[in-house]
Amino acid sequence: MADQLVRSGRKPRADAQRNRERLLEAATQVFNQGEAEASLEAVARQAEVGIGTLYRHFPTREALFEAIYRREVQQLVALAEQLDNEAPVEAVRRWVHAMIGFVAVKKGMSAALAVVAQSSSQLAVCMLEQMVGALDRLLRRAVSAGEMRGDISAEEILRALVGMCYMHDTPDWRRNVLRTADVLIDGLRYAARGPQPAGR
Known part of the structure; x- marks a missing residue:
């Protein structure tokens, strides 16, 4: 969702931007440990957000x-x-x-x-x-x-x-x-x- 807002020129809400950064940081940690095939659920858990929040930001x-x-x-x-x-x-x-x-x-x-x-x-x-x-x-x-x-x-x-x-x-x-x-x-x-x- 945040990516869609950026492309449309609209500024994402502060909490949405924070969640996006948490997800990116968590994903980097998970995948950097050699877990490139780890589930997106694992990334969401690492970021301490719900899987729905992850999919809103990154649908794939x-x-x-x-x-x-x-x-x-x-x-x-x-x-x-x-x-x-x-x-x-x-x-x-x-x-x-x-x-x-x-x-x-x-x-x-x-x-x-x-x-x-x-x-x-x-x-x-x-x-x-x-x-x-x-x-x-x-x-x-x-x-x-x-x-x-x-x-x-x-x-x-x-x-x-x-x-x-x-x-x-x-x-x-x-x-x-x-x-x-x-x-x-x-x-x-x-x-x-x-x-x-x-x-x-």
């Missing part, structure tokens, strides 16, 4: 999965805007760490999100464009400040990071990818400054 599983996907990407876009006052390189690092957390959610919900990707390839492309735009915003600031090299695109970095995330299947994959991402960011920063004379 696909609608719920799509809303989760959109919400996670929107949070990354918003984070890029919030980091405008951070030191440029650290802003890139914080966003990249958050993006890896987003991939962690996707890995836990891989079966569920595969349904979304298959049913709406246009949505997947749109979400990728938004993430590339968010990272590009931060990279441009770092390049303008002379703190990062400018010959690698946001899309190249993003695809490399996603590839690293999916190459690791061990329980501690996230820690390993975060460390590798830090090495990548430091490498971009070092190249921008150039090699330092010995002894400095």
